Amino acid sequence: GHHCWGYGEENGPSDWYKDYSLANGDRQSPIDIQSEQTVYNSSLKPIWVSYDACTSLSICNNGHSVMVEYEDCDDKTVIRGGPLEFPYRLKQFHFHWGGKDSRGSEHTVNGKSYPGELHLVHWNAAKYKSFDEAASAPDGLAVLGVFLETGEKHSVLHRLTDALYMVRFKETKAQFKDFNPSGLLPDCLDYWTYRGSLTTPPLHESVTWLMLKEPLYLSEKQMEKFRTLFFSGEEEGLRTRMMDNFRPPQPLKGRTVEASFR
Numbered sequence: 706g707h708h709c710w711g712y713g714e715e716n717g718p719s720d721w722y723k724d725y726s727l728a729n730g731d732r733q734s735p736i737d738i739q740s741e742q743t744v745y746n747s748s749l750k751p752i753w754v755s756y757d758a759c760t761s762l763s764i765c766n767n768g769h770s771v772m773v774e775y776e777d778c779d780d781k782t783v784i785r786g787g788p789l790e791f792p793y794r795l796k797q798f799h800f801h802w803g804g805k806d807s808r809g810s811e812h813t814v815n816g817k818s819y820p821g822e823l824h825l826v827h828w829n830a831a832k833y834k835s836f837d838e839a840a841s842a843p844d845g846l847a848v849l850g851v852f853l854e855t856g857e858k859h860s861v862l863h864r865l866t867d868a869l870y871m872v873r874f875k876e877t878k879a880q881f882k883d884f885n886p887s888g889l890l891p892d893c894l895d896y897w898t899y900r901g902s903l904t905t906p907p908l909h910e911s912v913t914w915l916m917l918k919e920p921l922y923l924s925e926k927q928m929e930k931f932r933t934l935f936f937s938g939e940e941e942g943l944r945t946r947m948m949d950n951f952r953p954p955q956p957l958k959g960r961t962v963e964a965s966f967r
């Protein structure tokens with residue numbers, strides 16, 4: 706529309722319904738995961754991550770988040786298993802974070818917010834011809850979500866946080882090769898899964914969410930580096946720092962959240 710959606714006072718999550726009617730849909734994300742209400746499903750398979758042959762291309766600031774994009778022309782970088790009937794191809798990963806550690810994640814657990822959340826985005830190339838086509842199909846996307854928690858410095862993530870200075874402003878992009886995101890995953894791949902949506906407009910209800918129970922730990926200094934990014938472009942006068950780029954939890958509307966673990 707004339708004014709783009711964002712996370713500010715005038716264009717934030719509570720306004721998105723005006724331009725995007727799916728905002729009040731039946732399978733919106735994120736959600737609050739109430740662990741006592743989740744259903745253990747013993748037939749859920751483990752998540753199988755095959756990222757070893759991945760080809761990362763670039764890191765970019767798209768004005769809403771910082772994203773690393775992958776070559777997705779074949780099935781060399783996929784996740785399989787879990788509730789998924791097909792392999793899903795890695796397309797990109799990006800983050801959501803807060804202005805301080807008490808907030809920043811999109812999903813919450815028993816009402817608890819984490820300082821941030823990593824989304825590893827995959828698409829169903831077995832059924833759909835392109836990411837864009839898959840992004841509006843009910844079984845088109847699978848997002849592996851990992852909470853960020855402050856603690857020890859994360860050595861694999863350090864290469865990314867050290868590259869953020871290259872993409873401080875909206876629409877900036879830099880080369881970012883040979884980054885294998887499996888190094889960002891915790892040892893334990895226990896997960897919750899439910900059917901949901903994109904967490905930003907156009908809010909397509911096309912995502913099978915796989916939220917890991919175990920967080921990724923990073924240092925406060927690494928967290929602070931995310932907060933040095935800007936929503937705005939270099940040419941814009943008003944420089945608004947990129948933070949609090951998260952949508953709050955949405956109504957469950959009768960959905961069941963399944964757990965891969967007891």
Ligand SMILES: CCc1cc2c(cc1OS(N)(=O)=O)CC[C@@H]1[C@@H]2CC[C@]2(C)[C@@H](O)CC[C@@H]12
Binds near residue numbers: 846903905912
């Ligand atoms: C799931 C990751 C993802 C994909 C997309 C968005 C946002 C996303 O992050 S999130 N937090 O996982 O939901 C917003 C822009 C969307 C894009 C999916 C593809 C499009 C819908 C394009 O067709 C046009 C706008 C695009």
Ligand SMILES: [Zn+2]
Binds near residue numbers: 799800801824
């Ligand atoms: Zn996201």
